[in-house]
Amino acid sequence: MQLAQNGQLSRPAQTGISSARPLVVIPLQLTRTVTQRCMHMLSRLVSIVLLCVACCIDVADSTAATPSSRSSDNHIRRLDDLSALWSFYKQTYIQSGRVVSLDENNITxxxxxxxxxxxxxxxxxxxxxxxxxxxxxxxxxxxxxxxxxxxxxxxxxxxxxxxxxxxxxxxxxxxxxxxxxxxxxxxxxxxxxxxxxxxEIVHIDSRAYVVAGNWARYENYPTIHIAYLAPYAYEIFASIDSHHPWSQVIEASYAILHWLYDEEALPVPPELIYLDPRTEKLSVRHPITGASSSFSYDAFPIFWRVALDAAWFGRSEGPLRQKMLGFFQHEWTAHGIFFDRYSLKGLPLSSSEGLPLYATVHALAFQEQHDLARLLSDKKLAPLEAVAVGGKRVPYYFQNWLWFGQALTLSQTRHYEEFLGFLRPFDVVGFSEHFPWELFAVTALLYLIARWHPVLKFAFLLCGFSLCLRYLHWRLFYTLNVLETGGLFISVALWAAELYAFSTVVLLCIQVGVGWRRQPVCPPERSQGVVPSVDVFIPIYSESCEILEKTLIGASAMEYPRKRIYVLDDSHREEVCRLAERFGATYIKGPRRHAKAGNLNHALTQTDGELVVVFDTDHIPVTTFLAETVPFFADPKMGFVQTPHHFYNQDIFQRALVAGPRIPNEQDLFNHGIQGGRQGWQGAFFVGSGAVFRRSAIIGLNGFNLMSITEDIHTSQHLHARGWKSAFVDKNLAVGLTAENLASYIVQRRRWMLGCLQIFFKDNPLLCRGLSLRHRLGYFASLYYFFFPVARVVFWVTPLSRYESDRPVMGRSTARSTP
Incomplete structure (x- = not known):
C-alpha cells in the first residue's frame, strides 16, 4: 500500500481484474486518535476498578477482620501474656538472682x-x-x-x-x-x-529409681516423689552423658506410673511412694509406719512433666496419659472444679481450688484431650492469667506453673535440637492469617502499573497509606507494653519513631506530588535586546587554590556579554588574590563574620549587578549556565533560579561499594527528584550553590539570612514569603565535589542538620507569614527530615515489644503448701 497525497491509504491497481471492489480508506490521524482514546478509556476503567477493589478490600478488612478477631491473634496475645508473666515475676520475686517466696515467709x-x-x-x-x-x-x-x-x-x-x-x-x-x-x-x-x-538414684538390677533427695538413698524404704519424675530431662541427660544409662531411669519412671494407674488403679497419684530395695516392690503406704500421703500440691507437676515428655519425644504412652486424665475429665463434668487436695480414692479433702492443678492438667490434656484442654483454658486459665498479667501478685508456685503450662501449649518449652528448629520462632501461620494479603496484592499490582496514569498512582498511594495506617493502628492499640517498668516509654518511643517514618513519606508526597510525568520548565519570552548585568560570586574560605582555579576557568568561559566575576575571600590569602587577578576577577576581602552568608552580604554592598550568581568554590559551571538560567528573569516576579548539584567525584557510598557510576550519587534523589517535584508548584529552594538571584529580591530581605548556618533554605523561605517565585532548571549546569570521606560527610551533614533545626525551632515555616499552605508544608518537610537520627537511634536500641494493654483484672490466687 502507498500513502496518497491527501493522507489516505490507497492500494495499487490490480491487473487482470476488470472491476475491483472499492477499498474503504481510513485517515491515519483518525486511527491514531481513536486508538489513543480507547487506551485512555481502558486505562481509566482499569484504574477505577482497581481503586474500588482496593477500597472495598480495605473496608472489609477493617470491619470484618479487625486484629482482635483473627484466629492467629489469640496465639499472639498469649505469647505476649507469657512474656508479661515472666517480666512481672522477675520484678516481683527475683532479687539480685535470688527467688524469694513472698508467700512462704520469704524463703528461697x-x-x-x-x-x-x-x-x-x-x-x-x-x-x-x-x-x-x-x-x-x-x-x-x-x-x-x-x-x-x-x-x-x-x-x-x-x-x-x-x-x-x-x-x-x-x-x-x-x-x-x-x-x-x-x-x-x-x-x-x-x-x-x-x-x-x-x-539421688537407687540402682536395682537393670532399673534406676529416682528418689526424693540425697537423704532418701539411706532410708530403709527410700522415698520417691511422684512429681519429681522427669523422663524428658533424663533423655536430654543421655544426649550429653555417655557414662550413665539414663534409659534405665526413663524405664523406671514409667514403670512407677504404670504401677500406680494400672496395678493399683488409683484415680490420682499420691505425693509420695516407697521403694523396698530388697524386693523392688513399691508401696503407697510406708512399710513400717503405715503412713500414706494424699494427692495435693507436691504431686501436681507430674502431669506437666509427662506432657512435656510427650511433646518432646512422643513416647507411645497414650493409654497411660488417658488414664492420668480420666479422673479430671470426670471431676470437671461432675463439679466444674478441681480441688487442691484429694484422697487416693478421689474424694475431695478440701474446699479450696487447686489453681496450679488447672495449669498442669491442661498441659497434659493439650496433648491428649483437646476438649478438656479448651474448657480448662476458657473457664479457668484465661481468668487466672488475666489476674497475673493485670499486675496482681500471685504465689510464686502458682505463677510458675501457670507460666510453664502456657509455655508448653505455645511450643515455647524447647530443647533446641528440634529438626529445622531455627524456623520455630517465626509464626508463619499466624503471620499469614494476620497479614492483609488482598490489600497488599492490590498495592503491589498498582505499584507495577502506577506510572501508566495519575489515577493509578493515586490508587497505589491510597492502598499503601492504608496498609501503613492499619499497621500503626495495630501497634498503638494492641502492642504497647504497660506492664514493665519503663515499658510504656520504650514502646511508645518505638511507635513514635515508626509514625515519624510514615509521616516523612506523607510529607515527601506533598513535596513532589503525585501527578503525571513532569514537563521541562521553560523560561518566558524575553524582550529582544534586554540583557541584565550579572555578578558571579565565588566565596572561599579554606579551600585550596587548585580547586578555585577550576571554578574560575569555568566561570570565565560562561557565554554571557555582561558578567563580572568576584572572588569573596574570607581567608584573606595573597595567593587567592593573585589567582583572581590572573583570571580578571575582582578580589573582595570577606568580613570574617557570619560565615558564608556574611561574606555574600558584604559582597552585595560592593557590587551592583541586576542578577547575582552564587557558586561554591568547588562548583564549576558549564559555558551555557547563564544562557539557561537568566531568561527566566523575564518574569518580573522571579526571585531566583536554582540548578541541581552534580558531582564529578564518587561519594562515600559509591566508593565503599566499589560501584562508581553504576549506582546514582546519594544526593541525586534530592537534587533531581525532590527539587524537580517542588518545581511543579514553584517550591524549589536555594541549596547554597548553582543559583541565580534577582538583586532586588535579596536586597528586600536585607541580604542573605544570618539567623541559621544554613542560610540557603532560610533565605528561600523568606523570598517565597515575600511573594517571589522560584524556578528549578533540571539540567546539570555545574559540577562540584561531594564529601570524599566519612569525616567530611559527617561534618557536612551535621552542619545541614543543625542549621535546619535552628530554623525549625526559631522560625518555623508553619508560622511564617506570607507563605502559602503548600510552601509551609514543603519547607516544614525539609526541616522535619533532620529529626531522622532520633528515630534511627530508637530503632537501633529498642527491642520490639508487643504487649496488649487493656487486660481485665479478676480471679483469685492461692499459695502452695510448704514442703
Missing part, C-alpha cells in the same frame, strides 16, 4: 531457683539466667558434691538436696548452653548430672 528454695533458670532460658533472657545461676552456685551449691541445698534464708537452713530442683537446674544449664551458645554451661551441668546419678 532450690526448686524456685531451678524454675527461674528454666523460665529464663525459654524466655531468651540471658541476663536473668546468669544472675540466678550465679546466686544459686554461690549460696546453694555448698555441699561436698555438686547438688544444691534445698532451703535458704539468710543462710542455708537445710543442706539436703531435692531431686526435682537438681534435675531442673541441670536441664536448664544444658538448654542455656544450646540457646546462648555457651558450652561452659554444659560442662557445669555434667558435674551436676554425675552427682544426681550417684546421690
Amino acid at each position: 528454695t532450690s526448686e524456685g531457683q531451678g524454675y527461674a533458670m528454666l523460665r529464663a532460658v525459654w524466655s531468651n533472657d540471658r541476663a536473668t539466667f546468669n544472675s540466678v545461676w550465679a546466686w544459686t552456685k554461690q549460696h546453694l551449691q555448698v555441699r561436698e558434691d555438686k547438688l544444691f541445698a534445698w532451703k535458704w534464708k539468710g543462710a542455708v537452713l537445710d543442706k539436703n538436696s531435692a531431686t526435682d530442683a537438681d534435675t531442673d537446674i541441670a536441664l536448664a544449664l544444658i538448654l542455656a548452653a544450646r540457646r546462648f551458645d555457651h558450652p561452659a554451661f554444659e560442662q557445669e551441668s555434667l558435674a551436676i548430672i554425675d552427682s544426681i546419678w550417684n546421690q
Whole structure:
C-alpha cells in the first residue's frame, strides 16, 4: 500500500481484474486518535476498578477482620501474656538472682531457683539466667558434691538436696548452653548430672529409681516423689552423658506410673511412694509406719512433666496419659472444679481450688484431650492469667506453673535440637492469617502499573497509606507494653519513631506530588535586546587554590556579554588574590563574620549587578549556565533560579561499594527528584550553590539570612514569603565535589542538620507569614527530615515489644503448701 497525497491509504491497481471492489480508506490521524482514546478509556476503567477493589478490600478488612478477631491473634496475645508473666515475676520475686517466696515467709528454695533458670532460658533472657545461676552456685551449691541445698534464708537452713530442683537446674544449664551458645554451661551441668546419678538414684538390677533427695538413698524404704519424675530431662541427660544409662531411669519412671494407674488403679497419684530395695516392690503406704500421703500440691507437676515428655519425644504412652486424665475429665463434668487436695480414692479433702492443678492438667490434656484442654483454658486459665498479667501478685508456685503450662501449649518449652528448629520462632501461620494479603496484592499490582496514569498512582498511594495506617493502628492499640517498668516509654518511643517514618513519606508526597510525568520548565519570552548585568560570586574560605582555579576557568568561559566575576575571600590569602587577578576577577576581602552568608552580604554592598550568581568554590559551571538560567528573569516576579548539584567525584557510598557510576550519587534523589517535584508548584529552594538571584529580591530581605548556618533554605523561605517565585532548571549546569570521606560527610551533614533545626525551632515555616499552605508544608518537610537520627537511634536500641494493654483484672490466687 502507498500513502496518497491527501493522507489516505490507497492500494495499487490490480491487473487482470476488470472491476475491483472499492477499498474503504481510513485517515491515519483518525486511527491514531481513536486508538489513543480507547487506551485512555481502558486505562481509566482499569484504574477505577482497581481503586474500588482496593477500597472495598480495605473496608472489609477493617470491619470484618479487625486484629482482635483473627484466629492467629489469640496465639499472639498469649505469647505476649507469657512474656508479661515472666517480666512481672522477675520484678516481683527475683532479687539480685535470688527467688524469694513472698508467700512462704520469704524463703528461697532450690526448686524456685531451678524454675527461674528454666523460665529464663525459654524466655531468651540471658541476663536473668546468669544472675540466678550465679546466686544459686554461690549460696546453694555448698555441699561436698555438686547438688544444691534445698532451703535458704539468710543462710542455708537445710543442706539436703531435692531431686526435682537438681534435675531442673541441670536441664536448664544444658538448654542455656544450646540457646546462648555457651558450652561452659554444659560442662557445669555434667558435674551436676554425675552427682544426681550417684546421690539421688537407687540402682536395682537393670532399673534406676529416682528418689526424693540425697537423704532418701539411706532410708530403709527410700522415698520417691511422684512429681519429681522427669523422663524428658533424663533423655536430654543421655544426649550429653555417655557414662550413665539414663534409659534405665526413663524405664523406671514409667514403670512407677504404670504401677500406680494400672496395678493399683488409683484415680490420682499420691505425693509420695516407697521403694523396698530388697524386693523392688513399691508401696503407697510406708512399710513400717503405715503412713500414706494424699494427692495435693507436691504431686501436681507430674502431669506437666509427662506432657512435656510427650511433646518432646512422643513416647507411645497414650493409654497411660488417658488414664492420668480420666479422673479430671470426670471431676470437671461432675463439679466444674478441681480441688487442691484429694484422697487416693478421689474424694475431695478440701474446699479450696487447686489453681496450679488447672495449669498442669491442661498441659497434659493439650496433648491428649483437646476438649478438656479448651474448657480448662476458657473457664479457668484465661481468668487466672488475666489476674497475673493485670499486675496482681500471685504465689510464686502458682505463677510458675501457670507460666510453664502456657509455655508448653505455645511450643515455647524447647530443647533446641528440634529438626529445622531455627524456623520455630517465626509464626508463619499466624503471620499469614494476620497479614492483609488482598490489600497488599492490590498495592503491589498498582505499584507495577502506577506510572501508566495519575489515577493509578493515586490508587497505589491510597492502598499503601492504608496498609501503613492499619499497621500503626495495630501497634498503638494492641502492642504497647504497660506492664514493665519503663515499658510504656520504650514502646511508645518505638511507635513514635515508626509514625515519624510514615509521616516523612506523607510529607515527601506533598513535596513532589503525585501527578503525571513532569514537563521541562521553560523560561518566558524575553524582550529582544534586554540583557541584565550579572555578578558571579565565588566565596572561599579554606579551600585550596587548585580547586578555585577550576571554578574560575569555568566561570570565565560562561557565554554571557555582561558578567563580572568576584572572588569573596574570607581567608584573606595573597595567593587567592593573585589567582583572581590572573583570571580578571575582582578580589573582595570577606568580613570574617557570619560565615558564608556574611561574606555574600558584604559582597552585595560592593557590587551592583541586576542578577547575582552564587557558586561554591568547588562548583564549576558549564559555558551555557547563564544562557539557561537568566531568561527566566523575564518574569518580573522571579526571585531566583536554582540548578541541581552534580558531582564529578564518587561519594562515600559509591566508593565503599566499589560501584562508581553504576549506582546514582546519594544526593541525586534530592537534587533531581525532590527539587524537580517542588518545581511543579514553584517550591524549589536555594541549596547554597548553582543559583541565580534577582538583586532586588535579596536586597528586600536585607541580604542573605544570618539567623541559621544554613542560610540557603532560610533565605528561600523568606523570598517565597515575600511573594517571589522560584524556578528549578533540571539540567546539570555545574559540577562540584561531594564529601570524599566519612569525616567530611559527617561534618557536612551535621552542619545541614543543625542549621535546619535552628530554623525549625526559631522560625518555623508553619508560622511564617506570607507563605502559602503548600510552601509551609514543603519547607516544614525539609526541616522535619533532620529529626531522622532520633528515630534511627530508637530503632537501633529498642527491642520490639508487643504487649496488649487493656487486660481485665479478676480471679483469685492461692499459695502452695510448704514442703
